[in-house]
Amino acid sequence: MLHKIINNQVDIDTNQYLEPAVVRGEEAVRFIIPYARTAAYKYSFFPVAVRLWYNIRAPMTFVLLSNLRLSLAITQLD
Numbered sequence: 001m002l003h004k005i006i007n008n009q010v011d012i013d014t015n016q017y018l019e020p021a022v023v024r025g026e027e028a029v030r031f032i033i034p035y036a037r038t039a040a041y042k043y044s045f046f047p048v049a050v051r052l053w054y055n056i057r058a059p060m061t062f063v064l065l066s067n068l069r070l071s072l073a074i075t076q077l078d
Contacts, residue, residue, distance in 0.1 A: 001045075001049065002049040002050070002052075002053055005018075006018075017034075017046050018031045018034075018046060018050070019031060019032045019034070020032075030054075031050050031053070032050075033047060033050050033051060034046060034047050034050070
């Protein structure tokens with residue numbers, strides 16, 4: 001969902017909820033993790049989503065369903 005919000009695929013104003021972090025020499029999309037004084041806000045969507053966003057280790061890749069079926073069929077034959 002955060003990916004959709006960042007890429008304007010959902011009608012949510014990112015400037016209202018997310019503060020961009022400027023890191024010199026880095027092209028990745030980064031945000032400042034919002035400060036939360038209470039647990040109710042600390043575990044709400046945006047603070048949790050930003051923490052999860054930073055835990056993504058490698059770029060995500062998408063596999064076409066037809067390619068997945070082919071790979072599974074080949075694996076089952078071996």
